[in-house]
Amino acid sequence: MKLEKLYDLYEAGKVSKRLYWELARERLVPLLEVQKIIKKNPYCKSVEIREDGIVLKTQDIELFFDMEQNICRAETILIGTEGEEISLMSRFVPAGATIFDIGANVGRVSLGLAKAHEDSTIYAFEPVEDTFHGLEKNLRLNGEEAHIKAYHMGFYSESGDLKFFVPAANEAASLRPVTDTYYFKEGDQSQGERKERLDEIICPVDTLDHFVAANGIARLDFIKCDTEGAEKMVFAGGARVFSELQPVVYTEMLRKHAARFDYHPNEIIEMFKGWGYNCYTSDGERLLPFEKMDESTQETNFFFLHEEKHRELLKQYGS
Template identity: 40%
Template sequence: MRLLELAKAFQAGKLQKWIYWRLVREKMKILTELQEVLVWNSAAERIEIRTDGIVFVHARGGGGADGIRCYMDFEETISRAEAEFSMRGDYEQEDFDFLRELLPENGVIFDIGGNVGIFSLNLAQESKELQIYAFEPLPTTYRKMQANFQLNPTLATKVKSYNIGFSKESGNAVFYLPGASEAASMHPNEDDYYSLESTPEGEYTGRIKMQEVHCKIDTVDNFCAVHHISSVHILKCDVEGAERDVLLGARQTLETSHPIVYAEMLRKHAKRFGYHPNEIIDYMRGLGYCCTTFRNHGLVELSEMTDETQEVNFFFLHQKHHADILKQHLTEN
């Protein structure tokens, strides 16, 4: 019996007080386990149980302030907030620390594949004046992004958000939203782990779900032209396999702005789109970029991705325009 059902049964006189208290105690013990995790995980400040949802508060703010706040979403297989609460250390933290060093004053950052806004909110915490653009094509996910922005109103003022996706052409596209409400893509991810449907309470229904959603898409080059954005300094791209198409639609921006590109590349996602990540590496090489990644706490160049490549996140740095960065950070592996 769920806790609310217990409370209603007791209120209706269907449970003796001592039975009710004992059953409630069993339900409430999980709170002590959560408190243990808060003590153990230095990145976690607290969890707030509110009438409008459950909020995770990071312990990353400066000057005693809270870090970013975000809703835990139990409809997802595992939400980002849930992961950051329960796992000590973030495998992407080294990437973010490096990116933080490269942020220019008044820099323009594109967060392509913004999901629920965590990456943009993390950037908005930086003391530098930044112009952050967050893009998320799925209407349901975009609404979750807006909800997280509302939890962080001061940070959200630094972010402009758009309910669109990017590809190699403008128009409309069908995205496939799996039952886990994450990892949506223009080519469906048929992994049962992502396709299992969950209830808002986090219970699996046992059903496989794949929803088709029609979304607006644009090219980076066209968006920059329409919005009079003359330069992009950092372009983050995490779009579940569509990275190649996004970068093809950003060719003019890459050739004129020479942004640092921080992209996810997974062979399994690229395969659904009919290409290998090496096509991205070759394309970017043709534009004067080299592909780098962190390995053994050092930045190394990756000339090609092989079956032995374990990294999934990569920095593309321009050989000429980012020469100082490469000279300072690139190491021999």
């Protein structure tokens, strides 16, 4: 029986105080396990149970849990499966930077960079409406809704309205259906049998070149991109951006995601070479040149730096 139901029974006089104490304690003991995880995870500070939701407090930001998801961003940070590379990204963000967070999700990267670079201008883009509302909620929670400009849209190689496939865990939404059925399962929350769901919705997209020109953006210093496999098409829509504005790019590239879009990540590496960029991985401290992905590649996140514009950064952080 759920704690809420026990509360209602006690209030109605149908459960004695002593029995209520015993049954309620059984349900509250898992809080001790959460406290132990917080002690082990140096990045997490606390979990706050509030009337309007449950909030994870990290060293720099706060995020709402979304337990309707099979897995949510705050949860992955708490239990230690979400890598923290904000400090690494921050090294490549100059003073007064303009930053694009493409595939912003619920705002973890945008918020982290906003705290680290208070003089920056950040644009956060999230095409899936439910996830976008989560982004807005977290921006308000951290008081960053003025600093971070949130846009309900995505990027692609064309402008318009495109079909997105949204599984029950909507953080895995993509322009191509995900193949991992784990993400189809709805959040458990002890509600009984877990159902599977995959919705099809229409989301607005634009090209990088058109958005930058239409909004009069003359400076773009850093782009983070995580679009569940659509990265090649996102970058293809920004030929002028990468040729002229030459931002540092931090992007996810996975063979399994790219395959759903019928390309290989090496095509992205070649595309950037045409704009004067080289590809790098990192050991957490230094940039490591990366030429070609093969079946033995374990890395999933990569930097692209322009060999001329970013010469000083390469001297400072190159291997």
